[in-house]
Amino acid sequence: MNKNKTNKIDYEFMSEEMISSQHDLEEIVLGEILIEKDSIYNLGGEFSETLFHDKKHYQIALAIKQLHQNTEPIDLITLSKKIMQNGNLLEIGGITAISKLTSKVVSTVNLERHFRLLQENYLRRYVVESNNTANTKALNFSDD
DSSP, X not given: OOBOTTOOBOOTTOOHHHHHHHHHHHHHHHHHHHHSTTGGGGGTTOOOGGGOOSHHHHHHHHHHHHHHHTTOOOSHHHHHHHHHHTTXXXXXXXXXXXXXXXXXXXXXXXXXXXXXXXXXXXXHHHXXXXXXXXXXXXXXXXXX
């Protein structure tokens, strides 16, 4: 398994459908937060960039968290500026990619439910990663 600079892991076990579903869910959660500016307060401080598997979504979530921690408004302009300050605007696809996040959102009514699903997916990935690490260590006889 390969780790990248955001400490994300490429999960070979994830099917194309799982990855697509996770990707859509991540976009919806980020879009809902952009549409409903104060919604991040309803997540009880549990919002974290580590919940996001997609590297671009990770960078966007990190910027949202930074804005929230600094009590700055979260909107297209402030988010784009923060991502640019972090040096990741081109990497995530520019302002267009950020604005497209809201296009999948029909309503923000289910944000908390969508967020819980995102957390569950993160926990599944974490358990698999932990099991893979334990298996690798158990099978690596050179550490003895």
